[in-house]
Amino acid sequence: MAYSASTKKSQDILTCGLCETDTKIKVKCMDCDLYGCPKCTDKLHAKFKNTDLHDIVALKDLHSHIEDTDVTSEFKPVKCKDQ
Structure with missing residues (x-):
């Protein structure tokens, strides 16, 4: 069997950034850059200092939130290596 230069890559399963299991x-949390399950967001994240000031965004609203804050202007175009 010949080795293929292109390998299939799977997506990683996203887990909670605090308990790392859920x-x-x-x-x-846009400030901590952590994804959170409901349990950890309510119980653990709230215990960190100044998290009441953090910007917590629901995943379903994440795309519109990024557009509203104009974070997309930080991205630079990348040329495709296959061209």
Whole structure:
């Protein structure tokens, strides 16, 4: 069997950034850059200093939130290596 230069890559399963076990991610803290399950967001994240000031965004609203904050202007175009 010949080795193929292109390998298939799978997507990683997203887990909570705090408990690192729950995969029922509902929110992202834009300040901590962590994804969170409901349990950890309510119980653990709230215990960190100044997290009441953090911007917590529901995953379903993440795309529109990024557009509203104009984060997309930080991205630079990347040329495709296959061209």
